[in-house]
Amino acid sequence: MCKRNQNKTDMNEKTKIPAPLIAIIPLVVLVALLAMVIPIFGSDALMGGSQVSLLVASAVCVALAMGLYNYKWSVLEEGMAKNIKKVTPAIIILLLIGAISGTWMLSGVVPTLISYGLHILSPRFFLASCCIICAIVSVITGSSWTTIATIGVALLGIGKAMGFDTGWIAGAIISGAYFGDKISPLSDTTVLASSTTGTKLFTHIRYMLVTTVPSIVITLVIFTVAGLTMSHTDSAQSALFADTLAQKFNLSPWLLLVPLITGILIVVKLPTIITLFISSVVAGICILIFQPHVLLQIAQSDTLDFATGFKALMTSVFGSTALSTGHPEIDALVATRGMRGMMDTIWLIICAMCFGGVMSASHMISSITNLFVRFVHKPKSAVCSTVGAGLFFNACTADQYLSIILTGNLFKDLYHNRGLESRLLSRTVEDSVTVTSVLIPWNSCGMTQAIVLGVGTLTYLPYCFFNLLSPLMSILVAITGFKIKQGIAAQFAPKASETVKGAPDAGHVLVG
Structure with missing residues (x-):
């Protein structure tokens, strides 16, 4: 008995829990720094200001942990290393998304989609159609990131040609993509939320419809009304976009095989990294077949030999390209940044993981x-x-996956003790974590979509109606008590004054 008590004492001494007022200081420092950086630097905030803010907040956390609670540097360093290791696949995916953004544009895939979309989609219903298209693609693929980086980029170009504000277009794209991601059985966040809370996958999806369907219906109504009341660019401007793209690229229905092949690879559940790699390779081959003149312009050469073609093709994958069309707005549309364009995002993710790691380890x-x-x-x-x-x-x-795990584990036993169903917890986790991650500028989702779409997080945030409504709808449904059951386990619930001992931190979750 004495030995057991001694072990418990040693464990308590080893795990020092800082006081809440101390623990919140690094977060306050981060918010204060970002509040200064974002207005001052504007769209350039992701090029260093936000990263430095995260590192300074991390340093404050380290200083408090080591100075006040005697944490060892090795423990905090290990926490950062675990967090960074966790996002390694996401970093590779970001690089491949950069490759796709370059190859899909220069191969003519995106210009073809834009050209066809300008002839098919009605400007009056474009925003609602944009949301629906992204929702369907995201349900099929199970990935909001892939949806936004492919069809989302094409729709953004169509919307610009129609005269819509980029914030509205990005809001429609993101709303649809995250709706599909949220209810798709192929989505990693959906699977993670259900498994973390111990809920059957399709039970979780069906229960989410209670809050998700009203949110997306309201969203579509807003986008429909906005489309009907907004002024649009006349048909001549849309025709100018279509004609200019047709003059610059060899547009062909055969190019639609690239997104079709990508969709098939996703449906057969090939790993995301492999799917994106194959998609970029196929698009690269299409550059050689359909757009050799584009390679000449990238290489700034009059003849296309092996060395010139190889250099231009590699540049389309990793580097920045600028094609002259005679129209500045179209030049900006077809310009690409490749893998190199993702480096600011990757740098920001690493800094964010450092902050989350030391906050968890301490x-x-x-x-x-x-x-x-x-x-x-x-x-x-x-x-x-x-x-x-x-x-x-x-x-x-600054990471939705870690947030899902932490929130689910924190409240899992609490919901059980109060007789609440696990599906209520899994739904609430999705409503509060998955869809809001894209609204936070320094979150991996927020910074990624801002870079991919070329629209600042704070620019599209007010128009992501589905993402804003979801947590509010979750609270509203809870207040009404609709389809919420509380079992007999509630009588054994701990007192309200009790706290959860040993609340899970990131290190425990990842190791477990």
């Missing part, structure tokens, strides 16, 4: 999350606390 996240648990008394307070925790983790860890 148990400052655990300290703050205990505050959420104290407010849980009834189903509506449980949902509100879960939403608050999800938003907090998205802002603090």
Whole structure:
């Protein structure tokens, strides 16, 4: 008995939980720095200002942990290393998305989609159609990132040609893509949320429809009304876009095989990295077949020999390209940045993972999350606390996957003790984490979509109606009590004043 108590004492001494007021200081520092960096640097905030802000906040966390709670540097360093290792696949995916953005544009795939879209889509219903198309593609692919980087980029070009503001277009694209990602059984976030909370996948998806369907219906109504009331560019401007693209690229229905092949590879559940790699290779081959004149312009050469073609093709994959069409707005549309264009995002993700790693390893996240648990008394307070925790983790860890894991594990036993179904927790986690990650400028999702679409996070945020409505709808449904059951386990629930001991931190979750 004495030995057991001694071991427990040693464990408590080893795991020092900082006071909440201390734990929140690094987050306050981060928010304060970003509040200065974003307005001052504007769209250039991702080119260094935001990264430095994250590193400074990380340094503050390290100083507090080592100075006040005697944490060893090796422990904090390990926390950062684990977090960075976790996002390695995402970094590779980002590089491949950069390759696709270059090869799909220069091969004529995106220009072909834009040209056909200008002839098919009605400007009055473009925003709603844009949202629906992205939703369908995202359900099929199970990936909002892939949807936005491919069909989303094409739709952005169509919307610009029709005279829509980029914030509205990006909002429609993101709303549809995240709706599809959220309810698709192929989505990694959907699977992660259901598995973390111990909920059957299709039980989780069906229960999400209660909040997801009303949110997307309201979103479509808003986009429809906006499309009907907004002024659009006349048909002559759209025709100018289509004609200019046709003059610059060899447009062909055969180029649609590239997105078709990509879709098939996704449907057969080939790993994302392999799918994106094959897609970029096929698009690169299409550059050689359909757009040899584009290679000449990239290489700035009059003859296309092996060395010139190889250099131009490689540049289309990793480097920046600029094609002259005689129209500045179209020049900006067809310009590409390739893999190199993703480096600011990757740098930002690494810095964000450093911040999330030291916050987790120092148990400052655990300290703050205990505050959420104290407010849980009834189903509506449980949902509100879960939403608050999800938003907090998205802002603090800057990673939606880690936020899903932390929120799910934090509230899993609590929901069980209060007799609440696990599907309520899994739905609330998705409503509060998955769809809001793209709204936070320094979150991996927010920074990625801003780079891919070329539209700032704060520019498209007000128009991502589905993403904004989802957490509010989750709270509203909880208040009404619709389809929320509370079982007999509630009588064994701990007192409201009790906190969850040993709240999971990122290190425990990842190792486990």
